[in-house]
């Protein structure tokens with residue numbers, strides 16, 4: 746069996762009871778970075794395990810070795826460095842191959858940075874667009890232009906190196922929509938967690954006041970064609 750295990754995005758207390766039990770019981774852990782996962786096991790007081798490296802640059806044929814082990818009845822876990830495997834992280838190639846081989850898969854849900862950010866955003870979430878990381882060059886401008894007409898909340902990941910550039914581009918692209926809401930979630934669940942609720946019109950000054958360190962999720966509110974109805978949790 747292959748267990749897909751979410752791990753904390755910063756606060757160790759966010760590990761689930763099920764994740765602890767499963768990481769303890771499995772034969773080996775397939776992970777993005779053996780040093781990061783080794784350290785996590787140590788911090789969680791879990792026993793040392795065999796760690797099998799499987800990241801974005803791993804030859805996909807390595808999945809066959811993992812599949813052979815699963816066929817022999819081993820219980821393996823797959824984790825990423827933080828959060829939920831496969832969400833802008835390696836994992837899906839392995840999981841699709843395990844599925845094709847008709848082997849058992851179970852999922853242990855837990856922390857994910859974009860889920861934490863959108864739930865804290867106070868923006869409509871019945872439907873939303875998740876973009877992962879924005880393209881750095883090709884297609885970036887075109888994608889940002891689509892934000893102008895987007896009637897769904899948009900969420901994406903950003904690095905500390907690019908956050909100011911990206912916020913500047915958002916302010917320029919959406920300049921004629923100054924009331925458009927924007928939420929910048931920084932270092933979620935960590936000591937220096939910061940959630941900035943602002944608008945396109947106030948974005949420049951908000952960005953100036955922001956500490957440009959750590960990990961970021963950006964949430965852009967939808968273009969409202971009709972004024973938002975705030976009453977009732979199911980209403981947009």
Ligand code: SAM
Nearest residue numbers: 828829832834857858902903932933960961962
């Ligand atoms: N699989 C992960 C998940 O489920 O959240 C996401 C992996 S992606 C490679 C890493 C990005 O997630 C970071 O660059 C950052 O944009 C965002 N991120 C991760 N942890 C975060 C945190 N504690 N606060 C804010 N953003 C975070």
